[in-house]
Amino acid sequence: MNITSSRRGFLGLLGAITGALAAPHKLSAAKSPGPQSAQTESGSGKSGNPYQELGVTTVINAEGTMTMLGGSLIRPEVELVMAQASRHFVSIPELESAAGKRIAQLLKLPVGYSALVTSGAAGAIQSGLAGILTADNESFMHRNPFDHQLRATGVKLIEIETREQLRRAVNERTAMMHFTNFASAAGQIKVDEWAKLAKQYSLPCMNDAAADTPPLSHLWDYSNMGYDLVTFSGGKALRGPQCAGLLIGREELVHYALLNNSPYEDTLGRGQKVGKEEIIGMIKALELYLNEDHDLLTKEWQQRLETVSRQITKVPGVSTSFFTPDIANHVPHMQIVWDAKISLTPQQASQILRSGQHSIVIGTGEDRPGLAMNSFMLQPGEENIIAEQLAKVLREHSA
Numbered sequence: 001m002n003i004t005s006s007r008r009g010f011l012g013l014l015g016a017i018t019g020a021l022a023a024p025h026k027l028s029a030a031k032s033p034g035p036q037s038a039q040t041e042s043g044s045g046k047s048g049n050p051y052q053e054l055g056v057t058t059v060i061n062a063e064g065t066m067t068m069l070g071g072s073l074i075r076p077e078v079e080l081v082m083a084q085a086s087r088h089f090v091s092i093p094e095l096e097s098a099a100g101k102r103i104a105q106l107l108k109l110p111v112g113y114s115a116l117v118t119s120g121a122a123g124a125i126q127s128g129l130a131g132i133l134t135a136d137n138e139s140f141m142h143r144n145p146f147d148h149q150l151r152a153t154g155v156k157l158i159e160i161e162t163r164e165q166l167r168r169a170v171n172e173r174t175a176m177m178h179f180t181n182f183a184s185a186a187g188q189i190k191v192d193e194w195a196k197l198a199k200q201y202s203l204p205c206m207n208d209a210a211a212d213t214p215p216l217s218h219l220w221d222y223s224n225m226g227y228d229l230v231t232f233s234g235g236k237a238l239r240g241p242q243c244a245g246l247l248i249g250r251e252e253l254v255h256y257a258l259l260n261n262s263p264y265e266d267t268l269g270r271g272q273k274v275g276k277e278e279i280i281g282m283i284k285a286l287e288l289y290l291n292e293d294h295d296l297l298t299k300e301w302q303q304r305l306e307t308v309s310r311q312i313t314k315v316p317g318v319s320t321s322f323f324t325p326d327i328a329n330h331v332p333h334m335q336i337v338w339d340a341k342i343s344l345t346p347q348q349a350s351q352i353l354r355s356g357q358h359s360i361v362i363g364t365g366e367d368r369p370g371l372a373m374n375s376f377m378l379q380p381g382e383e384n385i386i387a388e389q390l391a392k393v394l395r396e397h398s399a
């Protein structure tokens with residue numbers, strides 16, 4: 001699939017983008033107890049739970065890294081360095097540039113690649129493309145301070161399915177070929193071929209891989225494949241700052257993206273402010289993620305699911321099976337189904353769990369029957385609460 005841009009606004013003046021797009025997709029994210037940091041003596045946070053103070057229910061998250069539920073739970077170490085970062089002033093462009101170098105080192109990116117900490121993967125997509133359109137030409141970036149937050153960008157997207165459609169869609173106004181990674185399996189042109197085609201047409205190409213770690217190697221695989229820009233969400237499986245993302249790519253394009261981003265005023269990205277704490281927090285999150293034992297984690301996530309499975313399959317008529325999506329939330333999932341002995345729809349079960357004393361979020365299985373859950377955003381012991389509550393609900397509705 002693919003994209004192009006119209007001529008509205010100055011971004012449009014610069015031409016069209018070609019890229020892979022897919023249907024709006026569920027954005028991932030999660031929640032979790034922050035580190036056990038010091039409580040404040042009074043005011044917000046004095047109880048240790050500022051959400052409760054506001055009357056907002058915290059939930060047990062068996063759905064994964066859903067932005068709607070707050071992404072993921074930031075690692076305690078990340079919270080700590082973010083606090084350290086918050087105690088000094090620094091030049092943000094200098095910090096972004098140093099952070100880009102550090103991230104390129106951590107990820108052993110190809111020569112000539114860098115990275116930018118953005119307000120999220122969505123922010124990475126926008127500033128990455130804005131940079132491709134303007135390069136470092138100031139006259140394309142500025143008109144009046146903060147003008148950009150008032151104007152739509154006017155980029156036109158052309159979706160294509162086949163190589164022939166791509167050939168016909170590309171012209172001198174095509175700015176970029178965009179790929180939506182999670183749609184790779186469904187599309188006719190796969191992720192590696194898309195990068196090759198972009199080379200053939202001499203166009204920059206971007207891959208939106210926001211939710212596509214694990215596996216860890218995706219953090220550099222797409223750069224090595226030849227993508228000029230790659231985006232990742234900082235607040236999903238990387239468990240960095242929730243409002244941060246990564247734009248990884250060719251040094252020059254990463255530099256142009258920064259020129260279109262906060263802290264620079266009158267830029268498209270001025271509303272996507274990234275703080276020093278997020279930038280520092282992102283580096284820390286990457287360090288931790290790179291040093292984690294990912295096989296061990298996967299085993300732990302699978303065991304949590306099996307704990308739930310053991311308990312709920314004691315209820316007659318209930319069965320479970322396991323699957324791992326190929327891409328996006330590539331972690332162990334469990335599908336839960338039951339027969340007619342239990343008079344309850346998956347939607348009803350999901351609702352009852354959500355409104356229970358422990359508010360549990362478990363989704364229905366989208367394209368699969370029954371309920372589907374994963375366990376990578378659960379806090380220790382929450383799998384037992386899910387097992388008990390779900391078994392109870394299923395039993396109560398058994399004939």
Ligand SMILES: *Cc1c(COP(=O)(O)O)cnc(C)c1O
Nearest residue numbers: 027028120121122210211233245
């Ligand atoms: C989550 C997601 C985004 C947005 O990422 P943020 O970090 O929340 O801005 C973009 N694309 C895809 C495919 C996603 O899953």
